[in-house]
Amino acid sequence: MLRIHHVWVPIALVGLIAACGKSAGVGGASSDASATTLQANAQFAKELKLDDTQDFDDAKRGFIAKPSGKILGADGAVLKDFDAYGFLEAKAPDTVNPSLWRHAQLNAQVGLFKVMDGVYQLRGFDIANLTLIEGKTGWIVVDPLTTRESARYAMDFAEKHLGKKPVTGMIFTHAHVDHFGGSLGVLSPQEVEQRKIPVVAPAGFIEEGTSENILAGPGMGRRSIYQFGRDLPRSAKGNVDTGLGKDVVYGSVGMLQPNWLIVKPTQNMQIDGVNFVLHNVPNAECPAELTFSIPDLKLYDGAENLSQTMHNLLPIRGAKARDALRWSNYMEQALDQMEGIDVYIASHNWPIWGNDKIRKFITIHRDVYKYLHDQTLRLMNHGYTAREIADMVKLPQSLSEHLGARGYYGDIRHNVKAIYQFYIGFYDGNPANLNPLPPSESAKRYLELIGGADKAVAAAQTAFDKGDYRWAAELLNHAVFGDPGNSAAKELLAKTYEQMGYMAEAATWRNAYLTGAQELRNGPPAKGVSKALMMDMLMQTPTERFLEAMAASLNGPDADGKNLKVNLVLTDKQQSFVLWLDNAVLHFKSAPPAADANATLTLTHSIFVKMIAGTAGIKDTLTSDDLKITGSKIDLIRFFSLIDKPDGKFAIVTPKS
Numbered sequence: 342m343l344r345i346h347h348v349w350v351p352i353a354l355v356g357l358i359a360a361c362g363k364s365a366g367v368g369g370a371s372s373d374a375s376a377t378t379l380q381a382n383a384q385f386a387k388e389l390k391l392d393d394t395q396d397f398d399d400a401k402r403g404f405i406a407k408p409s410g411k412i413l414g415a416d417g418a419v420l421k422d423f424d425a426y427g428f429l430e431a432k433a434p435d436t437v438n439p440s441l442w443r444h445a446q447l448n449a450q451v452g453l454f455k456v457m458d459g460v461y462q463l464r465g466f467d468i469a470n471l472t473l474i475e476g477k478t479g480w481i482v483v484d485p486l487t488t489r490e491s492a493r494y495a496m497d498f499a500e501k502h503l504g505k506k507p508v509t510g511m512i513f514t515h516a517h518v519d520h521f522g523g524s525l526g527v528l529s530p531q532e533v534e535q536r537k538i539p540v541v542a543p544a545g546f547i548e549e550g551t552s553e554n555i556l557a558g559p560g561m562g563r564r565s566i567y568q569f570g571r572d573l574p575r576s577a578k579g580n581v582d583t584g585l586g587k588d589v590v591y592g593s594v595g596m597l598q599p600n601w602l603i604v605k606p607t608q609n610m611q612i613d614g615v616n617f618v619l620h621n622v623p624n625a626e627c628p629a630e631l632t633f634s635i636p637d638l639k640l641y642d643g644a645e646n647l648s649q650t651m652h653n654l655l656p657i658r659g660a661k662a663r664d665a666l667r668w669s670n671y672m673e674q675a676l677d678q679m680e681g682i683d684v685y686i687a688s689h690n691w692p693i694w695g696n697d698k699i700r701k702f703i704t705i706h707r708d709v710y711k712y713l714h715d716q717t718l719r720l721m722n723h724g725y726t727a728r729e730i731a732d733m734v735k736l737p738q739s740l741s742e743h744l745g746a747r748g749y750y751g752d753i754r755h756n757v758k759a760i761y762q763f764y765i766g767f768y769d770g771n772p773a774n775l776n777p778l779p780p781s782e783s784a785k786r787y788l789e790l791i792g793g794a795d796k797a798v799a800a801a802q803t804a805f806d807k808g809d810y811r812w813a814a815e816l817l818n819h820a821v822f823g824d825p826g827n828s829a830a831k832e833l834l835a836k837t838y839e840q841m842g843y844m845a846e847a848a849t850w851r852n853a854y855l856t857g858a859q860e861l862r863n864g865p866p867a868k869g870v871s872k873a874l875m876m877d878m879l880m881q882t883p884t885e886r887f888l889e890a891m892a893a894s895l896n897g898p899d900a901d902g903k904n905l906k907v908n909l910v911l912t913d914k915q916q917s918f919v920l921w922l923d924n925a926v927l928h929f930k931s932a933p934p935a936a937d938a939n940a941t942l943t944l945t946h947s948i949f950v951k952m953i954a955g956t957a958g959i960k961d962t963l964t965s966d967d968l969k970i971t972g973s974k975i976d977l978i979r980f981f982s983l984i985d986k987p988d989g990k991f992a993i994v995t996p997k998s
Contacts, residue, residue: 369832369862371578372839374435377808381844386439389744396649396744400447400691403455406502408466412494412590420490420592421466423451425575434577436843441851444650444749445582447691453502456692457684460640461503466495468569468586469519469688472642473499474635476613479509483642484520484688485527488592489877492523508532510612511597513542514644514688515630516550518594518878525595525877533597539612542599543621545629550596551882554875555890557659559987562870565589565658567993570852572859572866578839579855584650584750584848585689591870595877603631620678625668626652628661632675639683641699646671647706649690653751654713655759657849662763665714665756672707676700705743712740713753717760726769727761752847781996784823794824798833805837813837821861825996834994835861857994869989879950884916885929887953891920892927894985900925905980908934908941911949912967920980927984939980940972955986 374382385391412421429449433442451465459475471492472483480499486492500506508528513521521542533540553561566572569589570580580588601610603619610617619633626645634641645652646668654663679700685693693699713734720730731754740746748756768774777783791797797820804813814837820830835858842854860866888909906921909929919938920929934941945967951957962968970977991997 369835371858372836374843375808375840377810378840378843379435380808382433382435382438385846386433389440389747390742391439391443391744393744396447396691397450399693400450402692402694403457404450405453405455405461406498407452408494408498412466412490412592414490414592420488420590421494421588422575423465426581426587428575428577429581436578437581438844438846438851440744440747440846441582441749441848443744444584444747445848447649448582448586450691451587453499456686457638457640459638460684460686461499462686462692463495463499464691465587466498466590467491467519467523468583468589470586470686470690471495471523472686473503474615475506476509476615478613479507481510481512481612481615482508482527483512484514485511486523486590487519487594488523488590488874489526489595490523490592491590492526495523496527507536508538509536510538511540512612512631512633513540513546513599514632514642515543515627516546516553517627517645518550518554519589520645520688521546521550521596522594522878524597525593528597530597533600539601539610540597540599541601541603541610541612541619541631543623543629543631544602544604545623546599546602547596547881547883549627549629551878551886552889553660554878555882555886556893558890559869559989561659563989563991563993565870566866567853567856568656568658568849570848570856573852573855578843580852582749582848583852585645585648592874593877594875596881598881618678620674622646622671622674624664625671626663634678634682636681639681641675641678641682641685643675643685643687643703645688647675647685647687647703648750649687649745650749651706651709651746651751651753651756653759653849654710654756655762657755657853662759664763665710665760669707669711669714672703672710675703676707679703702745705740705746709736709740709746712736713756714760717757718764721761721765724770726771727758727767728769730761731755731757748847750847750849752850755847755850780818781822784819784821786823787819788823794820794827794830798827798830801830801833801837805833805840808840810837810841814841821994822996831861831995834858860992860994864995865990865992867990876950876954876956879954880947882950884911884914884918884946884949885931887949888918888920888929890953891984892929894987895922895925895927896983896985897925900927900983903979903983905976906935906938907977907980908938909949910934910941910943911946912943914946916946922980922983938972939976940970940974942968942970942977944968 408423411419414420426449429446433439454462456462461473463471467486469484469486471486474481569583573580603621606621608619616637617633619631622630622632630644632644654665683696685699693702716734717730734757788794797816801813801816817830817834820827821834838854838858842851845851900922903922909918917933918929919932919935948961948968951961
């Protein structure tokens, strides 16, 4: 019998694959802030100068108009509710860290803003900023947001208040989807080609932009729900911010192919009469990134290397660990590029005016990353582990007092662990951690030692009542993984996560804790991050990325001992690949169809991509003249049945079913 549950099998061969059901939770309502949480948040308010109004003046400066209402998807689904964060106008509640509340209020300054003559920003239409720079004949668009819907809405809003102008250039500052995914809501590939519009990006943009979302997409997308709090209510007990902006718009993602790459450390370029100086700054915040200045306007754009928050060196959604030392060195280079600069803008948050203020801002960020890097390495070389160092490193007051570099998106403890991982990996050197038991097996043994889940819950309740939430969470995590049906453990762990979330200064940590609490009560989400929303981007993705992802999804144990070879022919791309199994590994190469292949699948690139995204219908496959199978259909089914198809809904705070 062929195993087809959760596998990548073209529906032309075996039909649609059923989605997984939703696991049960425990119910329960959100908790209020505990005495420990109240005390911790009061201490934040006491130690920091949260009443400084300069940032609010900057965040409101140049305000033109504010949107209201909703951004809707093609199916009528609400993708963005501009009124959802109205509750932030009140004073900080007990259930939100007051430092994070202030930052969330700053990011809630949503609308169209005039930065200076000829430069405008649309902030709060998505997690990132869309910047408009006025050229001689039209707009140069910088970072067209995450989705077609949010970008189109933002451009229409700008047109309403600034007048209609053509788009005459586009700049992608880096290869993260919130900075290019909305490009097709602004320009079409046909417009770019016909009007010879420059689309500028850093070297490596296509490779990095597609590989991250294809190879690690299902796992990273699932974890992004935690990082960004996608499914949390917008409320004082839910999502208040993401650190970089309000919320992510989960809509239709696309991509324009760049036609001008920045490959040198510094390149000059004129776009629609505007003189740009572009700097290639890879492998810090993003593997492919650029910053730029416009000397005639005395303007500098720091992309996402410089935001109004400490950034993360390893996102909790997952990514490759980032280079803190290189990041700091880029900040030093940025200081050298500040001569004559009076205005600073970025891909997120609000601008800064005045050369002295800009230099101080960059200096603080330079030294935050360098301090974390150097102190982590110092303690690592004394033999301390990542978990130990995370509790030891604290920023000096000269750095920690600057609110624009505090951990609203990144976090010191997580960044320290990322630096440790960057240099010597996740293993801490202790042989006990070379081959530890999986979480569920370890948990069962701990519960047996403790005397059962009920005793673990009782001990955790004592810790919870004392405000010792980290220990309570550790105990309860064992209880939940060792006895998944224990509703008391789930509910107390949910309450524990809520208190940890209420105290968190990092919006990402708050979102993760509160999403964990939500899923303990209600189960994993009914839907993951759909590939169907990424169709426009997938159509621009090189075929090799899909084949790499297929290889990374091969079920090795099931493939052991099987020797199958398949030809893949994409007629409209004039591409031909040979795919074969060898030693339970899927290999591929660009080559003419092999004569000894078990089967040949001939189809268009469009149908192939739809199959991978799970959106192909009967007309695309069974009744299409653009799909043909020669050779053994049974062998072709066997081949594709070995490719797992993750649904992006896996459990995180409870054991995998």
